[in-house]
Amino acid sequence: MKVKLAVAAVVLAVLPWFLQDYGLQVAIQALVLAGFAMAFNLLFRNTGLLSFGHAACFGTGGYATALLVSKLGWNFAATLPLALVAAALVSLLIGFFSVRLTKIYFTMLTLAFAQMLWAVVHKWYGFTGGDNGITSLLPSGLLGNPKGLYYASLISLAVVSAIIHVVRRSPAGYTLRAVRDNPARAEAIGISAFEYMVAAFVLSGTLSGLAGFLQVAWQHSAFPDLFYWTTSAEVIIAVILGGGSEFFGPVVGAVVLVVLEAVVRSHTQYWPLALGFVLLAMVLFFPSGVISLFHRRQREEAPRAAA
């Protein structure tokens, strides 16, 4: 594992020197989605909760930055702390209410919250620009240059992965999985399942906000789509396509998804059709995700939602 990780790190570190402009853009997009997917999977893998509202955290991170830059003229990079705080607050609000529910009800409630935010951002022309979005945001300095943005995204992904690794190995991580596997028993030994799940939601949402910040830096604009339910669907696809039960499964899924999209789109406009068939094949033939294809023995399916 350590050897593989070191090789991957070296490859990723030198990659920009071997890529053309377009390839570099694809690579940045893959890294951003990878960070988002890792953040999403922090919640999904450790609590079994399938959120359909992570677009809200992602979009909040992006829009906080876009608004501060366009309205108050802040320096792009300087908005990062506030973007994270905004994403944390939104995740706290959604998580506080949503983790009381389980299974499909949790999924539906997170979906409702994210769609509510989308509806407001989409229509509030006076403040968010409505469906015209916020455009011509030009990050200066490091973030304004493709190679710089690439390294910023790579470092973010490394930091997010390190945080998740530490959390997983900490007592809190074990507690979370105890709650996931048997909430009644966890409560019986004095664990406040609610508090742990809210905390996991907030951390996952805040790190998703970081991905939203990078997404806006990459596309130089913010549109209400960032909040729409299809954004949540995309991150779920990345996680499950890669393999949610493996630590770096979401990264593999995000890279496969983004690279595949770039390749397919260069030949045909029917990318959704191709993605549909890939997902069908995955669900029916390799449910443990792409990463499982590299293992000799088949791993078990990703954790079921807590009963």
Place this chain on the structure above:
Amino acid sequence: MTLPFFFLEFMTGLASAASLFLLAVGLSLIFGALGIVNFAHGSFFVLGAYFLFALTRGDAAGFWHYLLVALAASLVLGAVVERVFMRRVLNRAEHYQILLTYALLLIIEDVSKIFFGPEYKSIGMPKGFEMPVLVLGIPFPSYYLGLVGLAAVAALMLWLFLHRTHYGTLVRAVTQDREMLEALGVNVPLLFTLIFALGIGLAGFGGAVSLPLQSISTGVAVDSVISAFIVVVVGGLGSIWGTLLGAILIGEIQAFGALVLPEFSIAFTYALMAVVLLFRPWGLLGRRPAVRT
């Protein structure tokens, strides 16, 4: 706001409620029985409208008999999709069911773009409803009233089917205890095919009858499936009367919300969904589950 105007706005809301009901009731039925949240439900609504448009070639003259053909096509399509795809994920974790139906959404969107073209489809008022009627002295599209009537008839027939026929009893039974039904020798897989076909048929029918009301393109699918979720969650997953109530509430909130606070009328409907989920997760008219879910 004068009284006649208020009344007409109410009727407009009711017409969109009729369309929402037909869209959502199948989703509710399918969730109740199969336990599957069908993200492709809105796509079948759009497909129904597309079938009708292709059959009539956009000419309202053949509306009524081609409507029956579109309904039949949707029923058959539903049966095929259940046989080929749904039964493979029935006993799998939720996220696989969601991914599979999302894959269908993507595939249907592009395939219908290839077959029917990407532009918006619309059709004139169907035969018998060409002329507006005077309601309290104001002209009002008569088809809106016809649509409300159609949905009411559909709701009534569905109720009669579920409560007054043998198969309807089996459908209600399978939502409560699938294993018991299997033990009694009922062919549950066949029943699931029937239910899924019925749900998709209703969605396709709903899309077809909504075509004179709103122009429809492939992009409508992702919006309408979320509207259907709101209706079903507010009314109660698996409850027909709940779906009817949910459809009326959402239809009216959208009609009046657009007058009062046009910027936030969509947000209101999501807020209602969130509030219902928080205080009555099983919906306004749904059955409270025995175990906390």
